[in-house]
Amino acid sequence: MCGIVGYAGPRRVIPVVLEGLKRLEYRGYDSAGVVYLQDGKLIKYRCQGKLSNLEAIIDEAIMAPSHIGLGHTRWATHGAPTTENAHPHSDCTGDLVVVHNGIIENYHSLREELRAKGHRFTSETDTEVLAHLIEENLDGDLVAAIRKTLDLVEGSYAIGVLWAGMPDTLVAARNQSPLVLGIDENGQGSFMASDIPALLPFTKQVIFLEDREFALLTAGDCSVYSLLSGEKIEKKVTTIEWNAAMAEKAGFKHFMLKEIFEQPQAITNTISGRINPESGEVDIPEIGITDEDVRYIERIFLVACGTSWHAALVAKYWIEKYAGIPVEVDIASEFRYRRLIVNDRVLTVSISQSGETADTLAGIRLAKKLGSKVVTICNVVGSTMTREAHGTVYTHAGPEIGVASTKAFTAQLAALFLFTLFLGQRKGVISPEKSRELGQALIGIAEVIKEKLPVIQTQIQQLIESFYSCRDFLFIGRGLNFPIALEGALKLKEISYIHAEGYAAGELKHGPIALIDKEMPILALVPQDAVYQKVISNVEEIKARQGRLILIGTEGDQHLKTITDDIIYLPAVHEDMNPILYTIPAQLLAYAIATRRGCDVDQPRNLAKCVTVE
Ligand code: F6R
Numbered sequence: 001m002c003g004i005v006g007y008a009g010p011r012r013v014i015p016v017v018l019e020g021l022k023r024l025e026y027r028g029y030d031s032a033g034v035v036y037l038q039d040g041k042l043i044k045y046r047c048q049g050k051l052s053n054l055e056a057i058i059d060e061a062i063m064a065p066s067h068i069g070l071g072h073t074r075w076a077t078h079g080a081p082t083t084e085n086a087h088p089h090s091d092c093t094g095d096l097v098v099v100h101n102g103i104i105e106n107y108h109s110l111r112e113e114l115r116a117k118g119h120r121f122t123s124e125t126d127t128e129v130l131a132h133l134i135e136e137n138l139d140g141d142l143v144a145a146i147r148k149t150l151d152l153v154e155g156s157y158a159i160g161v162l163w164a165g166m167p168d169t170l171v172a173a174r175n176q177s178p179l180v181l182g183i184d185e186n187g188q189g190s191f192m193a194s195d196i197p198a199l200l201p202f203t204k205q206v207i208f209l210e211d212r213e214f215a216l217l218t219a220g221d222c223s224v225y226s227l228l229s230g231e232k233i234e235k236k237v238t239t240i241e242w243n244a245a246m247a248e249k250a251g252f253k254h255f256m257l258k259e260i261f262e263q264p265q266a267i268t269n270t271i272s273g274r275i276n277p278e279s280g281e282v283d284i285p286e287i288g289i290t291d292e293d294v295r296y297i298e299r300i301f302l303v304a305c306g307t308s309w310h311a312a313l314v315a316k317y318w319i320e321k322y323a324g325i326p327v328e329v330d331i332a333s334e335f336r337y338r339r340l341i342v343n344d345r346v347l348t349v350s351i352s353q354s355g356e357t358a359d360t361l362a363g364i365r366l367a368k369k370l371g372s373k374v375v376t377i378c379n380v381v382g383s384t385m386t387r388e389a390h391g392t393v394y395t396h397a398g399p400e401i402g403v404a405s406t407k408a409f410t411a412q413l414a415a416l417f418l419f420t421l422f423l424g425q426r427k428g429v430i431s432p433e434k435s436r437e438l439g440q441a442l443i444g445i446a447e448v449i450k451e452k453l454p455v456i457q458t459q460i461q462q463l464i465e466s467f468y469s470c471r472d473f474l475f476i477g478r479g480l481n482f483p484i485a486l487e488g489a490l491k492l493k494e495i496s497y498i499h500a501e502g503y504a505a506g507e508l509k510h511g512p513i514a515l516i517d518k519e520m521p522i523l524a525l526v527p528q529d530a531v532y533q534k535v536i537s538n539v540e541e542i543k544a545r546q547g548r549l550i551l552i553g554t555e556g557d558q559h560l561k562t563i564t565d566d567i568i569y570l571p572a573v574h575e576d577m578n579p580i581l582y583t584i585p586a587q588l589l590a591y592a593i594a595t596r597r598g599c600d601v602d603q604p605r606n607l608a609k610c611v612t613v614e
Helices: 013-022 051-063 107-116 128-138 142-152 255-261 265-269 291-297 308-320 357-369 384-388 407-427 432-464 479-496 507-512 532-544 558-562 575-596
Strands: 003-008 031-038 040-048 066-073 096-104 155-163 170-175 178-184 190-193 206-207 211-216 220-225 298-305 325-332 346-352 373-378 392-394 472-477 501-502 520-526 548-554 566-569
Touching: 003 013, 003 096, 003 155, 003 170, 013 031, 013 051, 013 066, 013 190, 031 051, 031 096, 040 051, 040 096, 066 096, 066 155, 066 472, 096 575, 107 128, 128 142, 128 155, 142 155, 142 211, 170 190, 178 575, 190 211, 255 265, 255 575, 265 407, 265 432, 291 407, 298 308, 298 357, 308 325, 308 346, 308 407, 308 479, 346 357, 346 407, 357 373, 357 384, 373 384, 373 407, 384 392, 392 407, 407 432, 407 575, 432 566, 432 575, 472 479, 472 507, 472 532, 479 501, 479 520, 479 548, 479 575, 501 507, 507 532, 520 532, 520 575, 532 548, 566 575
Parallel strands: 298 325, 298 346, 346 373, 373 392, 472 501, 472 520, 520 548, 548 566
Antiparallel strands: 003 066, 003 190, 031 040, 031 066, 096 155, 155 170, 170 211, 178 190, 178 206, 211 220
C-alpha cells in the first residue's frame, strides 16, 4: 500500500524522507516521489519503480539545505504506475502539493467541477483532485481551505500538504487511513508517516491521528485539531517499544527468512506473562471482556483477511472444542456486506497483523454498531483496530516487514490458543488437568520449532530441486491442518507466482482429484492425529493416480516411506499444536521455491503489506 513520510525540523529533509520511505518499502509500491521547499519554491521529483530509481534522479537534492518536505510511495489504484501519476501532486500554481493514501470516491464529479472552473489536471489520480480543490478553496488560510476540502470529499484519506505560502508547516489529516505523527523530544523536529517503521530511525514518541483529525507540524511543535470543529485536541504520546534494528535483516538474505526464524521468539513473547506455566491458567488483562461477558456470549464471529483469516479458521476448531462456543469465521470483505445476525450476545474478534486492514476494520465497526463486543488480535501497538476494539490481545511478534506474513501468523495462532484457554477457563468448561496439559503444550511448542527450523530448512532445500519449476501445486490437510494447507498454498502463490490451491483432504474426490496426474505436485499434511487414517486414505487415492506427493508427517511413521521418498518428518507434539508446527515447512517450501525461481520474496509483485483500501 502507499507510504507517506513528512518532516519539518533542523535536519536536511531529503535524507530523512528517503530513510523513512525505505522503511515503508515492504508495504509494496510501484512509483515514488519527494518534494521539498527551498528559497520559497517547491521542488518535486517523481518516478516510476523503486526508490533506487528516485535516488538516481535526485542526486544533488539529497544535500539540499531544505528542512521541510514530504515523500510518498504509491501503490496504484486510480491510474497506471507512471511518473505522472506518482505523488506528490500539485495544484495549478505549483505552490501547493499533496501526498495521499486512500481513495477519494467522488473524485470524478469533483474533477469535472474543477475542470469547468479552469483547473488543469496532469494525472489520472484521485489525489490530484485534492490539490486543486484545496487551491480552489484557498483564500490565504490553508487550514480553512483543507477543512473545507475534506468536508467535500467522500472516501478514505491520509494526507500530507505543503504550501509555499506557509513555509514552516506541514499539514496532516486522516479519515479511515492510518497516519502517525512522530515527535523528537530532543528538538530534532516533527514527523508524519503512514506506518511506524518509517519513524523508528528518528523517534519512538508517537501520536496516533484519529479519523477526522488534522495536525500542524513545525520544527518545534506538533498539534492536533478536530477537522469538524477546528478545536485543539490534547493527544496522548505513546512510546513504541520496537527499535530500528528489529526492522533490519540482521544478516539474513531476506526479511521473510529472518521472520521465519524469529517465530520461536515471537510465540514465546506472545504467551509469556499471560499463562501460568504450572496450571495453564490464562490471564489477559487488556482483553476488555469480563468473566460475565464470557458467560453471556452465545456465538463468536472471527473476522479477518488472507493469512489472518487462516488463523481464524484454526481457532474455530480450538474454541468450539475447548470453550464450547459456536464460532463463525468470515472473510472481512464478505462479512461487511452481508446481513449480519449480530447482537450483544455475539463477540466479534478481528485478527490482523497490521490493525489497519480496511475490510477488517469496517467489519468490526459494523459489528460494534450492532451491539457486539469487539476484541482484536493484533500485532501493531496503537493501530486503529486496537483503538476501536473494546479489548486487544497483542501478538508480540515485533515488526513484520516481509510482505508475506510468517511470524505474525504463528503468533496469531499462539494468541488464539491463549484466547481459547481464556474462554474455556472463564466459562468453567476446561478442567484444571486439561488446562495444565494444553498450557504446557503451548509453552513447549516454541522450543520444538527452534530446534527443528534449521533441519527443516536443509531438507526443504534438497527437496525443491525437482519441484521448483512446476506450474501448479496442491496442498491438502484435514481438521486443524486444513487451514494450514490453505496457508501453504497462499504463501507459495504470493511469493513464487506458482498457481497453488489448498483443499480439505476429504474434499479432493468431490472435484479437485480430476487435476491429479503425474505432473501434479501435492503436499499433504499427515501428522498422526485423530484424522490420520482418513488423510492417509486420501493420499493413497492420489498415489493411485500418480500424483507427485510430498508428505509432512510424524517422526517414526514408517508407513509414509511406502508412499513417497519426499517426506519431511516433524516431532510428535500435542495434536492441537500441529497447526503451528506444520506451518513452518510450508513457509520454508514457499521461500525456497521462490528464491530458486529468482523472485523478490520480500516484495512480491502486485502485493501490499497493509491493505488500507477496499
Ligand atoms: C499474506 C498476507 C495477507 C494478510 C492480509 C491481512 O501473506 O500477509 O494475506 O494476512 O492482507 O492483513 P492483516 O493481518 O494486516 O489484517
